[in-house]
Amino acid sequence: METIFQQEQLAGVIHFAAHKAVGESVAKPLMYYRNNLDSLMLLLELMPKYGVSNLVFSSSCTVYGQPEQLPVTEQTPRLPAQSPYGNTKAISEDIIRDVVCANVPLRALALRYFNPIGAHPSAEIGELPLGVPANLVPFITQTAAGIRQSLTIHGGDYNTPDGTCVRDYIHVMDLAEAHVQALKKLNEVTADASYDVVNIGTGRGETVLNIIKTFERETGVSLNYTVGPRRPGDIEQVYADVTKAKNALDWSARRSLAESLRDAWRWQQKVSA
């Protein structure tokens, strides 16, 4: 990593690189702690050494667990992590905060992502999960494409409008734009050291069943699905209060759920063609 700092003139860092599969982290905790935390600490040592101050960090709504009140604001207390993956995100936030508290010249923003979905509208850039997808939307698009026979809804007996879990699904292009805004705002910060966290979501909570119905309506493809048991570790519902993102970053999600699902489908058709 130091070679990159030596060779490039860096204006700032957006730190995306990390392991991110919840189930895998339970099976291989040390791989998660080693990779996600070591890489961040190395970065935090190199940034001041090479005079690079602005950092945007990929955090996650996983740090909230199942919050008592919805929507969640940045003041909502974090709860103990449900997985080593989630723990690496909470610990990473704390590491950045502590480094800033030590007056290291670092201006950092941790973006707490909700559920990113979709793809670039050109269908040239998207997510290609290895093996069986764990996440809902890739599983839906692979089922629609005939790669998977049937989709299982993990639990239909939650205390939600239709019994299925609620999440805040954000188009990946909106998420990308939030990073551009975050870097712009960090450039305007006058303090030498600062740290803040911002929720990056749409503010809308959607049920799993509604994702399926919207996908079917938008694409005209019927999905073969059944309702199965709850998935261990799933929380019932979470969605973002997005007031701070609007005020602090001058940013709001602009794209609809329908558009996100159409783009996800266009990408799936491209990769399975």
Ligand SMILES: O=c1ccn([C@@H]2O[C@H](COP(=O)(O)OP(=O)(O)O[C@H]3O[C@H](CO)[C@H](O)[C@H](O)[C@H]3O)[C@@H](O)[C@H]2O)c(=O)[nH]1
């Ligand atoms: O085949 C599937 C896959 C998912 N789901 C459901 O769809 C919802 C969304 O599940 P995802 O796996 O797509 O997303 P999660 O909300 O579980 O996980 C996401 O949010 C987490 C924080 O809550 C972590 O950040 C994680 O990395 C990120 O993938 C959940 O209710 C899940 O039970 C199904 O019903 N069937």
